[in-house]
Amino acid sequence: MKIVVDAMGGDHAPKAIIAGVIEAVKEFQVDIVLVGIEDAVRAELAKYDYPKSKIEIIHAPGVVEMDDPATASIRSKRNSSITIGVDLLNRPGFDAFVSAGNTGAVVAASTFKLGMLPDVERPAIGLVLPTLQGCSFLIDVGANPDPKPKHLLQSGLMAEVYSRQVLGVENPRVGLVNIGEEAAKGTDFVKESFQLMSEGLNNFVGYVEANDIFSGKFDCIICDGFVGNVIIKVSQHLMESAGTLIKREIKKSPLALLGAFLMKSRLLHIKRLADYSEYGGAPLLGVNGIVMISHGRSGPKAIKNAIRATMREVEHQLISKMIKKVHKQ
Amino acid sequence: MKIVVDAMGGDHAPKAIIAGVIEAVKEFQVDIVLVGIEDAVRAELAKYDYPKSKIEIIHAPGVVEMDDPATASIRSKRNSSITIGVDLLNRPGFDAFVSAGNTGAVVAASTFKLGMLPDVERPAIGLVLPTLQGCSFLIDVGANPDPKPKHLLQSGLMAEVYSRQVLGVENPRVGLVNIGEEAAKGTDFVKESFQLMSEGLNNFVGYVEANDIFSGKFDCIICDGFVGNVIIKVSQHLMESAGTLIKREIKKSPLALLGAFLMKSRLLHIKRLADYSEYGGAPLLGVNGIVMISHGRSGPKAIKNAIRATMREVEHQLISKMIKKVHKQ
Numbered sequence: 001m002k003i004v005v006d007a008m009g010g011d012h013a014p015k016a017i018i019a020g021v022i023e024a025v026k027e028f029q030v031d032i033v034l035v036g037i038e039d040a041v042r043a044e045l046a047k048y049d050y051p052k053s054k055i056e057i058i059h060a061p062g063v064v065e066m067d068d069p070a071t072a073s074i075r076s077k078r079n080s081s082i083t084i085g086v087d088l089l090n091r092p093g094f095d096a097f098v099s100a101g102n103t104g105a106v107v108a109a110s111t112f113k114l115g116m117l118p119d120v121e122r123p124a125i126g127l128v129l130p131t132l133q134g135c136s137f138l139i140d141v142g143a144n145p146d147p148k149p150k151h152l153l154q155s156g157l158m159a160e161v162y163s164r165q166v167l168g169v170e171n172p173r174v175g176l177v178n179i180g181e182e183a184a185k186g187t188d189f190v191k192e193s194f195q196l197m198s199e200g201l202n203n204f205v206g207y208v209e210a211n212d213i214f215s216g217k218f219d220c221i222i223c224d225g226f227v228g229n230v231i232i233k234v235s236q237h238l239m240e241s242a243g244t245l246i247k248r249e250i251k252k253s254p255l256a257l258l259g260a261f262l263m264k265s266r267l268l269h270i271k272r273l274a275d276y277s278e279y280g281g282a283p284l285l286g287v288n289g290i291v292m293i294s295h296g297r298s299g300p301k302a303i304k305n306a307i308r309a310t311m312r313e314v315e316h317q318l319i320s321k322m323i324k325k326v327h328k329q
Numbered sequence: 330m331k332i333v334v335d336a337m338g339g340d341h342a343p344k345a346i347i348a349g350v351i352e353a354v355k356e357f358q359v360d361i362v363l364v365g366i367e368d369a370v371r372a373e374l375a376k377y378d379y380p381k382s383k384i385e386i387i388h389a390p391g392v393v394e395m396d397d398p399a400t401a402s403i404r405s406k407r408n409s410s411i412t413i414g415v416d417l418l419n420r421p422g423f424d425a426f427v428s429a430g431n432t433g434a435v436v437a438a439s440t441f442k443l444g445m446l447p448d449v450e451r452p453a454i455g456l457v458l459p460t461l462q463g464c465s466f467l468i469d470v471g472a473n474p475d476p477k478p479k480h481l482l483q484s485g486l487m488a489e490v491y492s493r494q495v496l497g498v499e500n501p502r503v504g505l506v507n508i509g510e511e512a513a514k515g516t517d518f519v520k521e522s523f524q525l526m527s528e529g530l531n532n533f534v535g536y537v538e539a540n541d542i543f544s545g546k547f548d549c550i551i552c553d554g555f556v557g558n559v560i561i562k563v564s565q566h567l568m569e570s571a572g573t574l575i576k577r578e579i580k581k582s583p584l585a586l587l588g589a590f591l592m593k594s595r596l597l598h599i600k601r602l603a604d605y606s607e608y609g610g611a612p613l614l615g616v617n618g619i620v621m622i623s624h625g626r627s628g629p630k631a632i633k634n635a636i637r638a639t640m641r642e643v644e645h646q647l648i649s650k651m652i653k654k655v656h657k658q
Contacts, residue, residue, distance in 0.1 A: 067511070069511075069513055070513075132570055132573065132574070142508055145508055145514075145515060145516050146516040146517065146518075177559065179471055179474055179554070179555055179558040179559070182396070182398075184398055184399075185474075186474060186555070187474050187475040187555060188475065189475075190555075209562060210558065210559040210560075210561075210562035210563045210566070211562040211563070211565060211566035212566070213563060213566070214563075214566060214567060214570050215566075215570075225508070226508055226515070226516060226519075226556070227555070227556060227559055229508040229539065230506065230508070230539040230556055230559060230560060231539075231559060231563055232539075233538060233539035233540040234539045234540070234542060234543075234560055234563050234564060234567075235563060235567055236540060237539070237540035237541070237542070237543060237544075238543060238563075238564055238567050238568070239567070239571070241461055241543050241544075242568070242571060244461065245461070250592065253592075253594070255591045255592075256591060256592040256594070258588070258591055259587070259588040259589060259590065259591030259592035259593075260588060260592055261588065262584045262585060262587055262588030262591070263579065263582075263584075263585040263588035263589055263592070264588075265582070265585070
C-alpha cells in the first residue's frame, strides 16, 4: 500500500510531518510518498534512521499557506504539494493522500482533480468524535457550509458506509442535528432533510439535539458544514479552556497542586480520550479518491495516526463500497 | 419593583421555583407575584417563613408542559401560568416576567401578548456566557432558528444595549459567528449580515470563529438561533460529560481519589465559573416587556439569580433604552 503525504502542510511542516511518517513506516506495513520541496524534505529525512525503500520523494515547488484562499491549489499554486499530491491518486499505484495543510485548498484540489463519486454532488468532511461510549462519526465539519437537503442525504449515505466499513459498526444509527427532537422544531432546511433521510437511509433514527452529540447514542451525526464546524471548534476550544482554567485554579493552592499530581495519570487518560490526534485526521468524502485531512496543528503522533486511519480506509476499499451504496439510491 | 414569576414552569416546579422566590424576597428589595395553580402554590409557600407582604398569588388554572408545542400558550392553553403571567406586564405596576417553563411557549406568548419593539421584527434570546476573562453576551440561542440578515443586525443593536446597560461594558465589541475570520468564508447569509452589521453597529469587530466564543475577546456574539442553540447545548453537555469522565477515571485509582479530594475546593470554583445557574436566566429580547427565561432544570439558586438579573434589567430601564437605540437606526 502506498500513501501520498503532503510534506509541506500544517503549522509544523515539514518537521512534524516527517517525524510522523518515520514512525509510521517503522510501525506499519506501508510505503510513503512525500510530496514537497525536495531539499527541505531530504534535509529533514537525513536526521533519521529508517527503512529507505519505504519512503520516496516527489518534488513540488509550491506551498499553499494556511491563510491562502481555498482556490490557491487550483489557480495560482497548481505546482503545490497539495495539488501535485492529490493528482498522484489519478495514477495507478497511489492509494490515498494525507495532508495537514490548508483544508479549503485540499477540498478544492480534490474536487477538481479527482472529481466526485457518481450521484454525490458535494464533498463533505467527516470527523470521528470520542464519546462517552466509544466514538461517533460527525459529518460535515466544514467542506460545504451551505448545502441543500439532498447533500445531507448523500452525507448520510456516505457516513453509513464509513461507519460500517471503517469503524466496524454493524448497523449504524444515523441522526440529523436539530434544535429539538420534536418534528415541529427547526428550519425548513432541516425538515426537508429529515424527510429525505427517513426515506433514503437504512437506520435513520431522527433528530439529534446538540447535547446528545457526545452521548454515544448515534453512530453517525449529520449536519451542514457551518454547524459542524461550529460544533468541533466549540468543543475543542472548550476542552482547552477547561484545561487552562483547571491549571490556573490548581496553582492557587498547594493542596490542589498535590491533588493534581496524584490525579495526573487519570487526567492524562481523559486528555487522551478527548484528543483529536488519537484518530489523527478527518476523511474528505464524496470525491473519487481517499483523502485524509489532518489538523493544522498536527504533531508527529497525529500524522502517524492519520496514516493508520487512512490505511484502514484503503484496506476496506472505502471508495468502491461507497460508490455501490450511494449509486444504488 | 414587582416581578411576576411563573410558579409552574420547569422540571422542578413549583417546589424549586418557590424555594428560589423565598430566597429572593429575603435577600432583595423586590415584590413577587407568583402565577400558577393557587392551591399548589399556597401549599408550597406554607412550608416557609417569609415576609408575607412581598409575595402575592395570581391563579392560573392551566400549565404548559415542557413538551407541549410552542403555540400552546396562545392557542389551547391561554389560561396557563405563562400566558396569564406575560399578560400581566400589559397592566401598570408589573415590571417583568420570569419563567423556567417551555421556552417556545414563553416566546410565543410574549410576542403575541406584548408585541415587538418598534423596528424589531423577531424576538431573540440572549445568554450571558462565562469566558476566560469575564463574560460575553451570546444572541440568539434559539428563538429564531431561520432569521434574515436584518434580524441579526437587530440582535446586534439590542445586544449592544444589553451589554452596556445591564452588564456594564462601556463600548461593547460585537462579533458575528462564522466558520473563518476571512471575508471570503461562510454562507451568503453570513456575508450579507456582516455587511449590515458593519454599517449599523457602533463597534462591530468582524467575524468570530467558534473557538473564540469563550475567549472573552468579544462582548457580544451574534448568530442565528439554530447555531446559537447548538453552541450552548454542545458546551453545556461537554462540560457535564467532562465531569462524568473525570469522576469515572478518578474512581479507578485510590491515589487519584485522594488527589481529587485535595483539589475539591478549586474544582468547585471552576464548576461555579461554568455554571449557568450563576446568571440564572436568558433574557428574551425584542418583545415590548422584560422577560427572562430560566433553564428548565433550574433549582432554587438559579431562580433566585434569575430574579436578581431581571431586577437589574428593570433598574436600568432596559426597554426604553433599547427602543431609543434600535429605533434611531
